[in-house]
Amino acid sequence: MATSQRAFGTYLVSPSELNTALKSGSATSPRTIPICGSWFLPNDPQKRTGLQVFKQGHIPGARFFDLDKVSDTSSPYPHMLSSPEVFQDALSALGVKRDDRLVVYDTAELGIFSAPRVAWTLKVFGHPSVHLLNNFKLYVEQGLPVEAGEGESFEKTDYPRPSLDESRVASFEEVKAIAQDSSNGVQVLDARSSGRWQGLDPEPRPGLSSGHIPGSISVPVPELLDPTTKTLLPGDKLKALFESKGIDPNAPIVSSCGTGVTATIIDTALIEAGYGQGSRRIYDGSWTEWAMRVKPQDGLIKKMEQ
Numbered sequence: 001m002a003t004s005q006r007a008f009g010t011y012l013v014s015p016s017e018l019n020t021a022l023k024s025g026s027a028t029s030p031r032t033i034p035i036c037g038s039w040f041l042p043n044d045p046q047k048r049t050g051l052q053v054f055k056q057g058h059i060p061g062a063r064f065f066d067l068d069k070v071s072d073t074s075s076p077y078p079h080m081l082s083s084p085e086v087f088q089d090a091l092s093a094l095g096v097k098r099d100d101r102l103v104v105y106d107t108a109e110l111g112i113f114s115a116p117r118v119a120w121t122l123k124v125f126g127h128p129s130v131h132l133l134n135n136f137k138l139y140v141e142q143g144l145p146v147e148a149g150e151g152e153s154f155e156k157t158d159y160p161r162p163s164l165d166e167s168r169v170a171s172f173e174e175v176k177a178i179a180q181d182s183s184n185g186v187q188v189l190d191a192r193s194s195g196r197w198q199g200l201d202p203e204p205r206p207g208l209s210s211g212h213i214p215g216s217i218s219v220p221v222p223e224l225l226d227p228t229t230k231t232l233l234p235g236d237k238l239k240a241l242f243e244s245k246g247i248d249p250n251a252p253i254v255s256s257c258g259t260g261v262t263a264t265i266i267d268t269a270l271i272e273a274g275y276g277q278g279s280r281r282i283y284d285g286s287w288t289e290w291a292m293r294v295k296p297q298d299g300l301i302k303k304m305e306q
Helices: 015-023 050-056 084-093 115-124 136-141 172-180 194-198 235-244 263-273 286-293
Strands: 032-036 101-105 130-133 187-190 253-256 280-283
Touching (some): 015 101, 015 136, 101 115, 115 130, 115 263, 235 263, 253 286, 280 286
Parallel strands (some): 101 130, 187 253
């Protein structure tokens, strides 16, 4: 049973810490519940989906959080934040209670990819105790319990109606104002690959221009992860990386990416490095919204000269 009285001292949780918590299970609250946040890009070569990978192997007692379904499905942009009502219904259906400790994890293949977005979503809707497993790849390699199949069925709960913490979200209009006024001191960090940021490589979504928001800083996700384990780098190494890019730890930061998913990896890395404590926001629509909404005459899509 995926329940435990054990608390975690840090946002990032190691496989052994999670396993110990789950083994010391208790039916009383607060419980520790693994949340699978697996998701793949639409151009994934193997055409994988998060649910397929979940069924192939997941932590016993885990619940699958569908990033595409728990979103604003009326938006033209992918998996934008949902309404509070949709979020409430989703967590109720997953059998989650407000005092549960949730540990979100990714696929073993990718290590750290979409789970930070799920964890961030849980946090901006006010769930009190959210953690990120660092990571499922190590969890599997260490021989810790994994099971296949649909997963357990859970009794539906009555999760309370949440409210969105809008101070942690940046809108298109806000980012446009930042891009048009370099004196505002807000730093925009971009998690996409250097080739996409430079405008040299295509975007995964057909017909979408590559390039970058004026004044933004390229922080490709692989630079934030250990190349072998795919875990997030230690805080001191992340701090050194941000320093090398000239990022001010005390200035406001907006993180962006393709669709608001991997931007949250930057946000997690900033937490570990002690950066952006005054203001850290995620541009929810990210590059997909930006490239679809800015006009050519605006000059707001920058490309590096070849």
